[in-house]
Amino acid sequence: xxxxxxxxxxxxxxxxxxxxxxxxxxxxxxxxxxxxxxxxxxxxxxxxxxxxxxxxxxxxxxxxxxxxxxxxxxxxxxxxxxxxxxxxxxxxxxxxxxxxxxxxxxxxxxxxxxxxxxxxxxxxxxxxxxxxxxxxxxxxxxxxxxxxxxxxxxxxxxxxxxxxxxxxxxxxxxxxxxxxxxxxxxxxxxxxxxxxxxxxxxx
Amino acid sequence: xxxxxxxxxxxxxxxxxxxxxxxxxxxxxxxxxxxxxxxxxxxxxxxxxxxxxxxxxxxxxxxxxxxxxxxxxxxxxxxxxxxxxxxxxxxxxxxxxxxxxxxxxxxxxxxxxxxxxxxxxxxxxxxxxxxxxxxxxxxxxxxxxxxxxxxxxxxxxxxxxxxxxxxxxxxxxxxxxxxxxxxxxxxxxxxxxxxxxxxxxxxxxxxxxxxx
Numbered sequence: 001x002x003x004x005x006x007x008x009x010x011x012x013x014x015x016x017x018x019x020x021x022x023x024x025x026x027x028x029x030x031x032x033x034x035x036x037x038x039x040x041x042x043x044x045x046x047x048x049x050x051x052x053x054x055x056x057x058x059x060x061x062x063x064x065x066x067x068x069x070x071x072x073x074x075x076x077x078x079x080x081x082x083x084x085x086x087x088x089x090x091x092x093x094x095x096x097x098x099x100x101x102x103x104x105x106x107x108x109x110x111x112x113x114x115x116x117x118x119x120x121x122x123x124x125x126x127x128x129x130x131x132x133x134x135x136x137x138x139x140x141x142x143x144x145x146x147x148x149x150x151x152x153x154x155x156x157x158x159x160x161x162x163x164x165x166x167x168x169x170x171x172x173x174x175x176x177x178x179x180x181x182x183x184x185x186x187x188x189x190x191x192x193x194x195x196x197x198x199x200x201x202x203x
Numbered sequence: 204x205x206x207x208x209x210x211x212x213x214x215x216x217x218x219x220x221x222x223x224x225x226x227x228x229x230x231x232x233x234x235x236x237x238x239x240x241x242x243x244x245x246x247x248x249x250x251x252x253x254x255x256x257x258x259x260x261x262x263x264x265x266x267x268x269x270x271x272x273x274x275x276x277x278x279x280x281x282x283x284x285x286x287x288x289x290x291x292x293x294x295x296x297x298x299x300x301x302x303x304x305x306x307x308x309x310x311x312x313x314x315x316x317x318x319x320x321x322x323x324x325x326x327x328x329x330x331x332x333x334x335x336x337x338x339x340x341x342x343x344x345x346x347x348x349x350x351x352x353x354x355x356x357x358x359x360x361x362x363x364x365x366x367x368x369x370x371x372x373x374x375x376x377x378x379x380x381x382x383x384x385x386x387x388x389x390x391x392x393x394x395x396x397x398x399x400x401x402x403x404x405x406x407x408x409x410x411x412x413x414x415x
Contacts, residue, residue, distance in 0.1 A: 004241055008224040010217025013344060013404040015209045017224070033207050033408065034344035068366070073373045080369035088369035094381040100389050101365050104358065137243050140220045144396065147358055153313075154362030157298070157306055161363070162370065164301045165377065193222045196242060 006197070009038055040191055046124040049190065053117045056183040060113060063148075063176035064106065068155055072167035079171055082106060082151075104147040112146055115139055116187075119195060128198050139192060149181045209408070211249055220245045251403035255333060258402040262325050265394035268387045269318060277384035278364045282377045290384060291315065291360060313359040314388075321395045324350050325402060332406040340407055347404045354399055357392045361385055 009018045014034040021029055021039060029039040044052070063082070070079035080088070082105060089098035115135045122129035129135070155177065159168050210217055216227045221243040228238045229249070238247045251257075276288035289297065291314050299307035324346050331338060364385045371379035 003228070004223055004225045005215075006223075008215070009222070010210045010215065010224050012217065012219065012222070013347070014408045015211055015217070015405045016207045017210050017213055017215060033341075034404070035341060036344070036348065069370060071370045073376055076373050076376070078370055078372055080366070085365045085369040088372075089365050089381060092368055092381050094365075094368075094386055096386045097361055097365060097381060097389050100358075100361065100393070105362075133243055137220055137245060144355065144400070147355055147362075150356055150358050151362050153309070153356075154359050155366060157310055157359065157363045158366040158370070160303050160306050161294075161298060162367065166371070196221045196223070 011036055011038060042191065042194055044190070046120050049187065050117065050120040050124060052183060052187055053113055053120060056180060056187075057113050057117065059176050059180045059183060060109065060148075063173055063180050066173035066176060067171040068173035068177065069159055069162075070169040070171050071162055072169065073165070081173060104145055105151050108142050109146040109148055112139060112142055123195055123198055126198065136192070136195065146184075148177065149184055152177050152181045216247045216249055218243060218245065218247060219251070250405055250409075251401060254401060254403040254406060255329060258325060258329055258398050261394050261398035261401060262322065262329075265318075265391050265398055266322055268391040268394060269322075272384055272388035272391050275384035275387060276382040277360065277388060278367065279380045279382050280371070280377070281380065283375060288382060291388065294360070294363075310359060310363075313356045317353050317357045318391060318395060321350055321354060321399065325395075325398055328402060328404075328407065332409070335410045337410075343407050344404060347399075347402070347407070350399050354396050355392070357395070358389070361389045361392070 007020055009020050010016070011018070011031040011034060013036040014031060016031055016033045018029075018031075018038060023029060023039055023041040025041055025043070027041045028037055030036065031038055065081065067079035067081050067084075070077055072078075082101075086098050086102045086106070089095075089101060115138065119129050119132065119135060122132075152174075155174055159170070162168050210224070211227075214227045216225050217223070218225065218240040221240060223240055223242045225240060225247060227247075227249065229247075239245065240247050273291055276290050278289045278294065280287045280289065295307050295311045295314070298310060328343055328347060331343065364379075364381050367379045368381050371377055
């Protein structure tokens with residue numbers, strides 16, 4: 001064996017060493033010591049994933065352009081987009097929250113989708129994209145910080161809270177967010193590390 | 204135990220970023236030398252560096268933030284003749300009374316149960332792993348996975364306050380303003396997430412003799 005081995009897997013959570021298995025459809029390999037998922041069968045081709053990412057990007061743009069909810073009180077109406085939320089928090093001297101919202105709901109999800117799209121565009125031709133290594137490392141670190149699905153639940157809570165005092169009308173943005181959550185759930189199962197196995201030599 | 208060999212025993216390291224299994228070059232490299240993963244270039248470590256002290260520090264910082272997050276109101280509702288400040292728990296109570304009890308349970312879980320779970324779970328993991336305890340190891344491993352999975356849902360209340368602030372702006376009739384509690388709460392969530400990331404679950408399985 002050389003200095004590295006593609007034939008082995010080390011469990012991230014307990015350091016146990018295994019031989020890499022060839023999984024068939026729907027199979028999941030779990031660590032016998034700690035139960036952590038080691039390998040998951042890759043259902044989707046690079047093409048299918050790219051299609052999903054592009055769909056998610058389109059829905060993401062809509063979710064951010066369109067107002068999310070409208071409130072009405074004695075003839076007055078008020079609605080807001082995600083950026084309206086970010087700006088409102090900034091103006092109300094809650095800059096920390098404003099930055100958190102902007103990062104976890106806008107910049108990081110956008111960055112994640114753009115990077116994934118870029119990497120997959122090249123992966124479907126069987127090669128590594130320019131900037132492959134820094135992007136893969138970056139994606140590893142930003143992955144836990146995207147929170148669009150939490151925001152959807154938050155919007156639901158806000159609607160129910162507001163419903164006691166205002167006329168609440170859902171706007172298109174909330175539906176776009178719901179669709180985005182479904183798409184995110186689909187590619188949450190993707191093991192990005194598979195991409196590392198595309199050959200290093202560029203065509 | 205030989206049936207399940209561990210990387211450290213075999214002189215191997217799994218890169219924590221790209222997963223590549225590498226021969227552990229720390230023994231032959233100089234003491235201060237950084238051994239980088241040949242595939243992704245990130246520094247290789249047998250265990251996450253200074254896992255105990257970093258996790259403790261972040262967890263304690265998170266707990267310090269968590270106290271004002273619960274005591275200080277997170278949101279003010281102002282209408283013509285009434286000003287109402289809500290803390291996290293009074294928001295849950297209000298939602299229970301005149302909204303939806305189901306949703307109140309979800310908010311209670313995300314804002315109270317999940318942060319408490321993280322403090323207790325990570326605290327337990329830190330103490331038992333440091334002792335090299337072999338008590339309930341698979342369950343402790345599962346506990347860590349649970350903490351990782353549910354951690355970020357605590358942001359729920361922060362997003363609710365942010366959304367209501369943007370929506371409820373009816374000049375003098377009715378307004379919602381964020382109060383400092385929500386900032387403390389947001390910081391609590393971020394710090395607990397960082398704490399669970401800096402904990403190395405492999406320590407659960409290490410004996411007394413092999414820490415760091």
